[in-house]
Structures are given as structure tokens and as C-alpha cells.
Amino acid sequence: MSTTNYIGKPTSRVDGPAKVTGTARYAGEYAVANLAYGYVVSSPIAKGKITKIHADEVLALPGVIQVFSHENVPSLAWFDRSYKDLVAPGGSPFRALHDAEIKFSQQPVALVVAENFELARYAASLLRVEYEQEAHETNLETQRAKGYEPGRGKTGFQPPPPPRGNPDKAWEEAPHRMEAEYVHGAQHHNPMELFATTVEWRGDGKITAYDKTQGVYNVQQYLTKIFGLKKDDCRVVNEYMGGGFGAGLRPQYSVFLAVLAALELKRSVRLTLTRQQMFSFGHRPHTLQYLKLAANADGSLAALQHHALHETSHFEDYTENVVNWSGMLYQCENVKLGYQIAKLDVYTPLDMRAPGAASGSVGLEIAMDELAYEAGLDPLEFRLRNYAERDQNQDKPFSSKKLRECYHQGAAKFGWDQRTQAPRSMRDADGKLIGWGIGGGVWDATQQKSAAKASITADGKLTVLSGAGENGAGTYTIMTQIAAETLGLPIEAVTFKLGDTELPEAPLQGGSWTAASVGTAVKNTCEALGEKLLKLAQKMDNSPLKDAKPEDVEFVNGQIRLRADANQAVVLRDVLQASGETKVEADSSAMPNMLKQQQYSLHSHNIVFAEVKVDEELGTIHVTRVVNAVAAGRILNLKTARSQVLGSVVWGIGMALMEETVMDHKFGRYVNHNFAEYHVPVNADIHDIDVLFVEEEDDIVNPLGVKGIGEVGMLGVAAAVANAVYHATGKRVRDLPVMIDKLL
Incomplete structure (x- = not known):
């Protein structure tokens, strides 16, 4: 069998074939039934207010379904200013289509939804919006004298130490x-993949949002609080991401607008921002x-x-x-x-x-x-x-x-x-x-708190699950390596799944903490699974591991064997078959050892x-x-x-x-x-x-x-x-x- 010493080795990406063959699906590529398309209309001014939106002219076009703006958006929990997403700085988050006020250039002022993308884009180009413009200031040089020290307690902010x-x-x-x-x-971040959201309408107010994000749990929390949804009714998925670099840490207005349209229209909606609109946030x-x-x-x-x-x-x-x-x-x-x-x-x-x-x-x-x-x-x-x-x-x-x-x-x-x-x-x-x-x-x-789940089947195949993100940094691969080495399996026998709120919770992918956080959870989970397998192995007839403790054994090349005597071993697949179990599962989590680390x-x-x-x-x-x-x-x-x-x-x-x-x-x-x-x-x-x-x-x-x-x-x-x-x-x-x- 393949060697099981994987950690530290220059292993090729396990997700590479999916990416180069096109089978990897990104947020704007999921095929769902009865799909409508949204296109954002952006403000041409940096400060002021909207005085009139001429939506009737656009709604008269055959195939245009709706024009959403501050004039017809329903009252939402979103408009509670106390709400923050997981990485929101101090203040009040931007609320798309909330009112007539314009706070920055390219602010989204309307969402046109149509039966196809080309029509939505064309209709958006025809939407006439009238503005009352105010004086703006975008030059930092002029604001030198107005700089101020931010208050303590801002997300992720560590005030400078005293002199x-x-x-x-x-x-x-x-x-x-x-x-x-x-x-x-x-x-600006400028990742290759544009920000996009495909919202699948599952009926009865239930949705699945395939969103470009570095944290599916952050987006889920955001959407459930804004729209008053139950977690079970709001699944968020991101299996692949064409670059984020931090732009995906916060839920962007694209996911809010797409979900808003899907819930109001009771049908699936896809919204993809343009390259120009990618410069409108963060x-x-x-x-x-x-x-x-x-x-x-x-x-x-x-x-x-x-x-x-x-x-x-x-x-x-x-x-x-x-x-x-x-x-x-x-x-x-x-x-x-x-x-x-x-x-x-x-x-x-x-x-x-x-x-x-x-x-x-x-x-x-x-x-x-x-x-x-x-x-x-x-x-x-x-x-x-x-x-x-x-x-x-x-x-x-x-x-x-x-x-x-x-x-x-x-x-x-x-x-x-x-x-x-x-x-x-x-x-x-x-x-x-x-x-x-x-x-x-x-x-x-x-290191952040993280969780994982693992299961092994009678054919020796291991599946490990965690709701982590994959920015393209190699998360799929290193988690597969950790799992394979921990349980002594060939890397081909291991499948790691991530990017789904139906999986165990993991932190945002950012801050260079994913390997430490999710990796430790994966290791802990595989070790917990190993202990269950050892107990099953000890029940086998004439088991050479009958009296062994977890620290006495190692998992190598598809076997559980004694550290002191490599000849005293049992094959993992034999353990499962002898036990009669079709699948053995374990879950675990990992937290930083603050007492030691501080x-x-x-x-x-x-x-x-x-x-x-x-x-x-x-x-x-x-x-x-x-x-x-x-x-x-x-x-x-x-x-x-x-x-x-x-x-x-x-x-x-x-x-x-x-x-x-x-x-x-x-x-x-x-x-x-x-x-x-x-x-x-x-x-x-x-x-x-x-x-x-x-x-x-x-x-x-x-x-x-x-x-x-x-x-x-x-x-x-x-x-x-x-x-x-x-x-x-x-x-x-x-x-x-x-x-x-x-x-x-």
C-alpha cells in the first residue's frame, strides 16, 4: 500500500483535477431549476439622495420580472442597526436598498430581475434614476487634521501598546x-472569480445559497438574522473559490440582494457582479x-x-x-x-x-x-x-x-x-x-475553535467533514494529508469535504489560521475514530491488540499495529468486516490552549x-x-x-x-x-x-x-x-x- 507519511511532503492538490477539468462548481455556476437573473444598478454619485426611480419603463419590457429598490423592499430585521456580521467593524453596517441616501459612488440603488442575464443587463441600462447631489470628500490628504483614535473593542483591532x-x-x-x-x-482585491450568488428556492421559504464567501457560517448567520430564517431553512454552500484575499470575509451586498429577490419572487435567482462593481465594496x-x-x-x-x-x-x-x-x-x-x-x-x-x-x-x-x-x-x-x-x-x-x-x-x-x-x-x-x-x-x-467529523466504511474509505473554506490555498489537500497520516491510509482512500453549513462548524478562512484550526480538529477527530477502531480490533478473535492502549498502537499502511512490535497488527478493513459495522463515525473539535499560549x-x-x-x-x-x-x-x-x-x-x-x-x-x-x-x-x-x-x-x-x-x-x-x-x-x-x- 501507499506510504502513510504525508505531512510535510510536496503533495499535489487533490482538488486539482476538478479545477482543470471544469467539474469544480463556483458560486455563479450551479444549475438550478426555474432560474431568474439579477443585475445591479449602481449610483453614479458619491453622496446625496435618490429623488425618483422610473421603474415602470423597465417593468414594461417582456421578461422583466421585478425592479427592487428602497421604494418596494419589505421591512426586514436587516434594518435593525444593532446587527453585525462576524467581522463587522464598529458602527452601522451598510444596508443595501434601505433608503434614498447615497453614501458612496457605485452604491447599489436597484436590482433588476429578468428571465435571462442578457435581458436583466439590458433592462438595468435603461433604468432612469434621478439624484440630488451633495458635496463629498474622498481625499484622505484633506482629512489629516480630522483623524481620530478608534475606540477599543473593534473586531480584530489591537490598540497600539503604550509608549x-x-x-x-x-x-x-x-x-x-x-x-x-x-x-x-x-x-482592491481583484480575485479572478467575480462575486456571485445562486439562490436555489426549495419551497416553503427554504433556500440554499451558493455564495462566494470565505465563511459559509458567517453568511448563514447574516441571512438568518436579516430575513428571520431558521438555520435549517437557510443552507449556505461554497465548495470552491476563485480567490478571495479577504474580500469574502464579510457577506457582500450581492448575497443580500440575491436572497431578497428569491424570497420575494419565490423562485431561484442568480446574481453576478461585474468587474466594475467589484470595486464598490472593500x-x-x-x-x-x-x-x-x-x-x-x-x-x-x-x-x-x-x-x-x-x-x-x-x-x-x-x-x-x-x-x-x-x-x-x-x-x-x-x-x-x-x-x-x-x-x-x-x-x-x-x-x-x-x-x-x-x-x-x-x-x-x-x-x-x-x-x-x-x-x-x-x-x-x-x-x-x-x-x-x-x-x-x-x-x-x-x-x-x-x-x-x-x-x-x-x-x-x-x-x-x-x-x-x-x-x-x-x-x-x-x-x-x-x-x-x-x-x-x-x-x-x-488558532480558532473548529470542529470536524469523520467516518470510515468497510472498504477502507475515509471521509472527513468540516465547514471550512477553500480560497485556493490548499485546504482540501492538507486536510486530506492530515487525515491520511493520522489513520495510516493511502491518500487516495481519503475524501475531505468542506464549505457547507450542513458540515461541522469551522471559522472563516482568513488570518492564516485555517491549517492550525481546522487541521487540529481533523487530527483530533481522526484520533477519536482511531480509538473506536482499536476497540473493535480488540474484539476480534485472537486479536494481537487485545490489551493495547491507544498510545501503544500506530496506524500505518492500512493497519493498526503495536509500536513495540510491528508484526503484531490487524488490517483496518478486516476490523470493520469482523465487527459487522458498515461504517464507523467520530466527531471532535479543537480549541486553542489559552492557558499555555497566553x-x-x-x-x-x-x-x-x-x-x-x-x-x-x-x-x-x-x-x-x-x-x-x-x-x-x-x-x-x-x-x-x-x-x-x-x-x-x-x-x-x-x-x-x-x-x-x-x-x-x-x-x-x-x-x-x-x-x-x-x-x-x-x-x-x-x-x-x-x-x-x-x-x-x-x-x-x-x-x-x-x-x-x-x-x-x-x-x-x-x-x-x-x-x-x-x-x-x-x-x-x-x-x-x-x-x-x-x-x-
């Missing part, structure tokens, strides 16, 4: 100092960061001050942990961190891959590069001199930290010792300027080495090499883990050189809301990327020892590229993305 030492005095007295502001504009916020750093004569950090201001909407206080990381990544006794938000006439920002940390690492890591030059030190040597052995924010030891090994192994792989310090000192054979830069980061290693700081770390080549005459920048060294605990699957970090590096390159959603403040509208003008890296932009996983054992973070890699792999990439551009050109660009006009 330590005397950072102002230390900065003034230090021989090496720098201060600067760093800026990046708004960025984004990485436009952020301004101010840093003051100082170093002593020996290169040790004397002072560190980091303040951030970013946008939020007028109806919610969206918060990110932007500056906190700066107080723990490097050793410094004099630190002051500050964080504010400012209200604009935009939709509430939303978590986007490595929220807060991706922004914060840009400011901190470029500032560290600037101070290294000011102190006359190599940027890597400067970081090594300021290595933090302890989390000073919490005054706790790290549960594990192999960042120093990341520095050394990454530098060796990249060839950092060949770097010359002076800007403009390296060129290739064609005369292009070469620049080498570094940047790194730190990310939380967390004594430590739980984090993953990384360092990125980047090479750029710059054409001095044209100003064009190419990222030709990247080495990303990551310390993230135990790696469950080297193949999918590497893929995760490759994607993170591509994102970081996009953040450094391309990605920016441009706002026309005259209209309060994003003007490049399409794939043609919102630039993301393509194959021609990406060259050599090496990923190193530094071995790191950690039995504190969770029983599996995993920390998650989806976010940490992106940290420091944008800063490393920007620092490499400085090394190549001698020009320091602090306003991302770094484009040609900023170099010429």
Missing part, C-alpha cells in the same frame, strides 16, 4: 536619525505613515516612532493593526506608536491579504533601510544588530523564532555578501542599474531579498530575483506552501510597482475599476522566485506546530523592492507604487 522609554529625547540625542512619511493609495485603505527612527553609534536602535492614518467610511470605523508590529520586530527601548482613522465618503475598507501588516511593513522596512544608510551599515547587518529576542510589546518570550536563521539562509541563497553598499554601484553587462534590497515582517500565529508571543517571521534592474534612460523597473525566507512552524505541504508564498511575492511586487486604485476626487469615484487599468503583475513581470522554509519546531502554537503562511509571505516584499530601487538609482521613493514618473 515605552523616552522616544523623543532618545531621538534628539542619537547620532544617526531619520524621519519621513510613507504613502500608498487604496488597493479595499486596502489609503494609508499615510510617519516614522522617526534613530540609532546609536554602535548601530543599535535608540528610538522608534511610527504613526499611521488611514481612511474609513462614514458609517463604520474600519481598523487595522498597522503600527503594532514595529514595536516587536526589532529591539528598542524607546518606542511610541500611534494610530488614527479618518472618515471619507467611500465604502468601508476591508481586510486584504496581511491587513495592517502589509502596510506597516512598507513604512517600517523602508525606514530601517534609510537609517541603515544614515548609520553607514549594511541593511542586513543593521537588522542583525537589532534582533529582538523577546516581544517587547507584550513583554513575553516568543513561542519560537527562527528569524535569524532566515536572515543567514536567505542571504546565502541570494548571494547578499556580493552586494556593494553605495547606491548606483552595481550594473549588469547591458549597463542596467542593479539594486539589491531587503524587507521583512511578522504575523500572528493564531504566556508566549505567537508569531511567524520572514525576510525578503530582492534584486531589481532599472533602465536608466527609460526608468523601467524589473524585479529579476527574489528570495523569501520564512519561519512559520511546521510546513504541512511543501508544494502548496511554496505556491502560497510565490503568490504572496507576486502580490508584493504588485504593491511595490503597480497596484493602485485611482480616485477622481471631483467625482468621488475610482476611475480605473477594471483589469485593463488596475495593473497587477502578469507572467512577463515575474522572474526567479526562491522560497526557503526554515525549520522551526513549536509545540505551543497548536498540536500540529503550524503557524500559517498566507499572510507572512507577503510581508516585506514591497519594501524590499523599493529599497532595491534606491540601491540601484540613489532615488528614495516613499510613495508607492514606484512608477516611472517617480524615477525620471
Whole structure:
């Protein structure tokens, strides 16, 4: 039989064949009977109110079923302002079609439902809506003086720790100092799959919503509270997702509108947003960061001050942990961190891959590069001199930290010792300027409560269930690996099912916690199933395991055998057949060990080495090499883990050189809301990327020892590229993305 040592191996995706053959079904692809189609009409203004909707003209078209707007939407529990979804920030959630008020450009103002998509789209283009426009403000620069500190208790928000030492005095007295502001504009997630919902009407007020989401349970809770449905009457399914990156953490207005139409019309409805409408909800916020750093004569950090201001909407206080990381990544006794938000006439920002940390690492890591030059030190040597052995924010030891090994192994792989310090000192054979830069980061290693269920049949086939999500990160595969190894089965004998509210509850897929949370639940569940199988094996005639305890046996190659004597074994299929059971089941859950974990700081770390080549005459920048060294605990699957970090590096390159959603403040509208003008890296932009996983054992973070890699792999990439551009050109660009006009 196949080997059963799967964890850590570079295993191919078990869901790969379904994706490449087209049998994987996404939210907008489910075939259901009697399907109607919806199309959203979006507001062309950023602020004001609707004065008239001319729906009669559209309703007269044959095949148009209904036009939903604030004028005819029924009274719903949705309109209770106290309601929050699981990841809602402080404030009052946006309520689609609630009233005539316009809060942001592209706000949904109507839903046209017709017998087919083409008719719905055409009818929506004919709907005339009259507005009374008001003055809006969408420019963060004008709101600097109106920034305020968000209140405590916001979802996921950790206020910066209080100042330590005397950072102002230390900065003034230090021989090496720098201060600067760093800026990046708004960025949008832009996953390949559009947001869509197919609502299947099952009769008697019962529905199944096939929704694009990173958390089926979050959407179910949202819908049951809004529409007053029972959980049993509102099933939510998401088996595959064509990218989410945080955009799917909150239920979007698309699922609300689709379910509203289905319940009102008592028939199945599908709603798919356009690419332009994908820019109408959630984004990485436009952020301004101010840093003051100082170093002593020996290169040790004397002072560190980091303040951030970013946008939020007028109806919610969206918060990110932007500056906190700066107080723990490097050793410094004099630190002051500050964080504010400012209200604009935009939709509430939303978590986007490595929220807060991706922004914060840009400011901190470029500032560290600037101070290294000011102190006359190599940027890597400067970081090594300021290595933090302890989390000073919490005054706790790290549960594990192999960042120093990341520095050394990454530098060796990249060839950092060949770097010359002076800007403009390296060129290739064609005369292009070469620049080498570094940047790194730190990310939380967390575990959430999660549950799973497992069953094995007489033919030796194992099925494991959990309502987890699959963003494309490899969840199907790593859960299959964990189950297969725990019960000693070939991977082909294991089926893992996820993304359905009829399965055991699991957390949202986000925050890099899925492997730790769901993986631990799957392991616990398979171990519980193993104990049941052992008891059945002990009832067999002449069983060699009769007196064995669970800790005395192991599951290997389809057998249960004694650890002390591998010859004393029984075959799993024989156990089931002898017992007369057609199927054996078990369920279990997993929670973090807070008593143990709260004594430590739980984090993953990384360092990125980047090479750029710059054409001095044209100003064009190419990222030709990247080495990303990551310390993230135990790696469950080297193949999918590497893929995760490759994607993170591509994102970081996009953040450094391309990605920016441009706002026309005259209209309060994003003007490049399409794939043609919102630039993301393509194959021609990406060259050599090496990923190193530094071995790191950690039995504190969770029983599996995993920390998650989806976010940490992106940290420091944008800063490393920007620092490499400085090394190549001698020009320091602090306003991302770094484009040609900023170099010429």
C-alpha cells in the first residue's frame, strides 16, 4: 500500500483535477431549476439622495420580472442597526436598498430581475434614476487634521501598546536619525472569480445559497438574522473559490440582494457582479505613515516612532493593526506608536491579504533601510544588530523564532555578501542599474475553535467533514494529508469535504489560521475514530491488540499495529468486516490552549531579498530575483506552501510597482475599476522566485506546530523592492507604487 507519511511532503492538490477539468462548481455556476437573473444598478454619485426611480419603463419590457429598490423592499430585521456580521467593524453596517441616501459612488440603488442575464443587463441600462447631489470628500490628504483614535473593542483591532522609554529625547540625542512619511493609495482585491450568488428556492421559504464567501457560517448567520430564517431553512454552500484575499470575509451586498429577490419572487435567482462593481465594496485603505527612527553609534536602535492614518467610511470605523508590529520586530527601548482613522465618503475598507501588516511593513522596512544608510551599515547587518529576542510589546518570550536563521539562509541563497553598499554601484553587462534590497515582517500565529467529523466504511474509505473554506490555498489537500497520516491510509482512500453549513462548524478562512484550526480538529477527530477502531480490533478473535492502549498502537499502511512490535497488527478493513459495522463515525473539535499560549508571543517571521534592474534612460523597473525566507512552524505541504508564498511575492511586487486604485476626487469615484487599468503583475513581470522554509519546531502554537503562511509571505516584499530601487538609482521613493514618473 501507499506510504502513510504525508505531512510535510510536496503533495499535489487533490482538488486539482476538478479545477482543470471544469467539474469544480463556483458560486455563479450551479444549475438550478426555474432560474431568474439579477443585475445591479449602481449610483453614479458619491453622496446625496435618490429623488425618483422610473421603474415602470423597465417593468414594461417582456421578461422583466421585478425592479427592487428602497421604494418596494419589505421591512426586514436587516434594518435593525444593532446587527453585525462576524467581522463587522464598529458602527452601522451598510444596508443595501434601505433608503434614498447615497453614501458612496457605485452604491447599489436597484436590482433588476429578468428571465435571462442578457435581458436583466439590458433592462438595468435603461433604468432612469434621478439624484440630488451633495458635496463629498474622498481625499484622505484633506482629512489629516480630522483623524481620530478608534475606540477599543473593534473586531480584530489591537490598540497600539503604550509608549515605552523616552522616544523623543532618545531621538534628539542619537547620532544617526531619520524621519519621513510613507504613502500608498487604496488597493482592491481583484480575485479572478467575480462575486456571485445562486439562490436555489426549495419551497416553503427554504433556500440554499451558493455564495462566494470565505465563511459559509458567517453568511448563514447574516441571512438568518436579516430575513428571520431558521438555520435549517437557510443552507449556505461554497465548495470552491476563485480567490478571495479577504474580500469574502464579510457577506457582500450581492448575497443580500440575491436572497431578497428569491424570497420575494419565490423562485431561484442568480446574481453576478461585474468587474466594475467589484470595486464598490472593500479595499486596502489609503494609508499615510510617519516614522522617526534613530540609532546609536554602535548601530543599535535608540528610538522608534511610527504613526499611521488611514481612511474609513462614514458609517463604520474600519481598523487595522498597522503600527503594532514595529514595536516587536526589532529591539528598542524607546518606542511610541500611534494610530488614527479618518472618515471619507467611500465604502468601508476591508481586510486584504496581511491587513495592517502589509502596510506597516512598507513604512517600517523602508525606514530601517534609510537609517541603515544614515548609520553607514549594511541593511542586513543593521537588522542583525537589532534582533529582538523577546516581544517587547507584550513583554513575553516568543513561542519560537527562527528569524535569524532566515536572515543567514536567505542571504546565502541570494548571494547578499556580493552586494556593494553605495547606491548606483552595481550594473549588469547591458549597463542596467542593479539594486539589491531587503524587507521583512511578522504575523500572528493564531488558532480558532473548529470542529470536524469523520467516518470510515468497510472498504477502507475515509471521509472527513468540516465547514471550512477553500480560497485556493490548499485546504482540501492538507486536510486530506492530515487525515491520511493520522489513520495510516493511502491518500487516495481519503475524501475531505468542506464549505457547507450542513458540515461541522469551522471559522472563516482568513488570518492564516485555517491549517492550525481546522487541521487540529481533523487530527483530533481522526484520533477519536482511531480509538473506536482499536476497540473493535480488540474484539476480534485472537486479536494481537487485545490489551493495547491507544498510545501503544500506530496506524500505518492500512493497519493498526503495536509500536513495540510491528508484526503484531490487524488490517483496518478486516476490523470493520469482523465487527459487522458498515461504517464507523467520530466527531471532535479543537480549541486553542489559552492557558499555555497566553504566556508566549505567537508569531511567524520572514525576510525578503530582492534584486531589481532599472533602465536608466527609460526608468523601467524589473524585479529579476527574489528570495523569501520564512519561519512559520511546521510546513504541512511543501508544494502548496511554496505556491502560497510565490503568490504572496507576486502580490508584493504588485504593491511595490503597480497596484493602485485611482480616485477622481471631483467625482468621488475610482476611475480605473477594471483589469485593463488596475495593473497587477502578469507572467512577463515575474522572474526567479526562491522560497526557503526554515525549520522551526513549536509545540505551543497548536498540536500540529503550524503557524500559517498566507499572510507572512507577503510581508516585506514591497519594501524590499523599493529599497532595491534606491540601491540601484540613489532615488528614495516613499510613495508607492514606484512608477516611472517617480524615477525620471
